[in-house]
Amino acid sequence: MDARNTHKDSPAIIGAHPGTATGNRALMIEEQLIFEQGEPQRTGVDLPEPPKVTDRLGGLARKTDLGLPGLSEPQVIRHFTRLSQKNYSIDTGLFPLGSCTMKHNPRLNEKLARLPGFGDIHPLQPVSTVQGALELIDTLAHWLRTLTGMPAVAMTPAAGAHGEFCGLLTIRAAHEAKGDARKRVLVPESAHGTNPATAAACGYEVESIPATPRGRVDLAALKAKLGPDVAAIMVTNPNTCGLFEDEVIEIAKAAHDHGSYFYCDGANFNAIVGKVRPADLGVDVMHINLHKTFSTPHGGGGPGAGPVVLTAALAPYAPTPWVVHGANGFELIETPEGPAQASVGRLKAFNGQMGMFVRALAYMLSHGGDGLRQVAEDAVLNANYLLARLRDVMSPAFGDGPCMHEALFDDKFLEGTGVTTLDFAKALIDEGFHPTTIYFPLVVHGAMLMEPTETESKESLDQFIQALRSLAEKAKAGEAAFFQAAPRLTPRRRLDETAAARKPILRWRPPAPAQAAE
């Protein structure tokens, strides 16, 4: 009997273990913490006996036990293999998480990042011994400049939010260099949370710009809020509703007329790469998530990389270190001096996310200028196909027009069914799909934001559409209890997040010793 077709069974029966002695369910194997499997004397490494010397630890030798569990290599392999099997991933299936660009991660990238000439070089080796690494950074920078039309790029930021921080620092430095102390940054209410958080971290007051009923920045409201104390506007384009800001050139002009800079959040660059250059939209500074548009793996939440492209006016403030062309090949400017004297300083310990740079460049070279353009077109085509095929059973958030690379729905189609966006997402999990982004952007009620990316086939999209359509119909047929009990078929069912937050347990602790000890 196929459990997926028997939703009329009580959720308790389907959700509970089918009575195995171990609690395992075939491939779904319960796995204890490493701390519950270890023996202190055991280890998974063999190390040689150290040379006999008198220790020079200055009386600070560690006296307490480390308390780490000891496991052999086979135990470690099995533990982490079993854990991995409890994860959904792009390799497993469609991952339509809007705003996250979960595209295929090519394995060539992984192979090349592991070449000893990239993976086994030290950031503080003499510059003469890392010329190839600096050339790679310079080549990647050239691709990023060409794709954006911007004259300069800061390579060190480690992630999108780190890139935003970098961008706003250069903006603040540029204003202050002119003796112009500005106070405010304007951010649309649909923005990623990182935008206001970053502006606050740079000492700015944040003011929200409302959206129009068409899901775009309200240009009139923006103009009303602009003034001589506005340092920058931060606008995501294509925006978080999956729409292109069709008045973006006017938005940029309005900002520039007031001496403000236009920070573009480049999270959604995948929709326009190779088709539209941000420079032609009036952008002054934009971060690029290499882990989105340029296919470096998300790794369960990082590491990412967030290079920042800049206009000539902002370039002098880019963070150190800088890779520059010198008389004897490439050079590294590591402190704010010479051409980098106005730099905002260092953003992290070393040169940037080199491992991600190799992967991103391998991806760019694979696609070429022609292929990257096709990437944007297919990403937009796939999203519009979802929008078109779901329009009649779900409720698009904004009218009849096309979307960019992500399709946004609200929860109107669930009105009166007793099913929430969250319930709907959880039911999708049982169907074998990762849910869409939910409840973001905040400006849309019960939002479901789906981004299929260009690496999904039409067959894959059709299966996803089929699943969504049948769930939408089931919700409308009054089967709320089915949704509320979802997911049923996962390694764990819904988790009690309230308990987790009220009494946080953030680490393993050894079981309390027997009372006799006291």
Added chain:
Amino acid sequence: MSETKYTQEHEWIRIEGDVGTVGITDYAQGQLGDVVYVELPAVGKAVKQGGDMAVVESVKAASEVYAPVSGEVVEVNDELTGAPETVNADADGKGWFVKIKLADKGQLAALMDKAAYDKFLAELG
């Protein structure tokens, strides 16, 4: 005799003498969902009418609690630190947040009484 007043941000204040006990309304706790944490001000802190006073957190949201009146915080409800669920169980009673010594009783005139607050809620839908 005590009287209770309400703000549009869903705080209540119960006046006894020149001290007001402040909490969030039952409607507000219902909107927030399960409260997991309450951040209270230090005793002795001066607060301003309409200014930030405390923070109440559910799993997915964090909301500022504003001071309904200006004055000085004279007592805080430490029990909420260990048992934030009290805010859900008894928002109008044991789930109180702080006691404020009022700087200006005249400020109470700007607040709503029970009937007006109920009407306000009805209009919110």
Added chain:
Amino acid sequence: MRYLPLTSDDRRAMLGAIGVKSIEDLFVDVPTSARQAKPLDLPPHAGELEVERELAALAAKNLAAGQAKASFVGAGAYRHHVPAAVDHLIQRGEFLTAYTPYQPEISQGTLQMLFEFQSQVALVTGMEVANASMYDGATSAAEAVLMARRTVKREKVVISAAVHPHYRETIETFARYSDGEIAVNAPDPTQDENLEALIDDQTACLVVQNPDVFGRLRDLTPLARACQAKGALLIAVVTEVVSLGAITPPGEMGADIVVAEGQSIGNGLNFGGPYVGLFATREKYIRQMPGRLAGQTVDADGKRGFVLTLSTREQHIRREKATSNICTNAGLCALAFTIHMSLLGSEGLRQLARLNHAKAVQLAEKLAVVPGAKVLNQSFFNEFTLRLPKPAAPVVEKLAADGILAGVPASRLYPGVNALANDLLIAVTETATEAQMDALVAALKGAV
């Protein structure tokens, strides 16, 4: 185009289903003036073989540490042996290609791993709790300073002159647009730094590194006491996390926040990134902590499971009032750390640390034969400062030309500080053989 599944037939059929004639009809919202009519001036697409050839040629222009005759480069990044199992496991697609675990029912693998990571970090640092990681050690340090300012509500920051200069610079960048003095002494590897005198009742925190950038070890207990007396927090920085297998952890010496670079465990050098920042503190400060946290709970069937928790501190909920703008962690690097640490266990980490220390002592003793050179350290773990009779940078260049990576000249970290021009930081890990040590000694003898 091997990564693109759509065929021309697919595209035609899909445009038909959408009800438009061409792909350009989907880009109507883009102002015409901004649309690129044809591909940008970049090379065309290429096959695996061609791409591999092109990047391998760049890689071949670098001197990999493992291909050098010898390598003793440290100063914040260390070359350790990474067991084969680590790289195998982190390349499992279910780890590599998963997203942030926002849907816990289908992310228990990542969440349980993060819980184990947090537990390991707390144990090795001797602290109560740790987060799910930051970008790197330097950004962890910067976030720790901001956290200390929030927690004690003061602005002044004291940074030891022997904190890695790149860490100090990162702290300065992060704190650039907030008020408050940052006090730093002049660096001097020849004597103990008086830090107590800089701590006053305006001080939010003292930042010290142990082992410090010159490799010296210091008992942090008196500094912790001095901080406590003034109501300031003690932030301890560790750039070589293997040291915690051999020396008393900062948590046991009274640190309030411990930040560390975790690269040494499980992660390669990678020319500086990606690395993994560790961040640990006391339980009472968890709501002031930056970054993600995994926590334990139960599911609807009462079974133990894990979720991301306390997210109301974070930017996606708190927006401009968040504890940090960070929106990620170093997930895969943290996984590599956790796997390697699981292989080591208490016994393995202790042995590894002893081996590193013993080899460093061995090299320090061998260097006594280099004329005019002197090891400045009284104490050290696996890295020490050698004062040469002449400027260190040209010596390092000369040895590099012969395939020996001798270490980091202090002048690279402290440009313009003349007193340090002759100093060379030398790191010795378990990867160094005795023959390589002898090669370094012989080369230095020849160069000075």
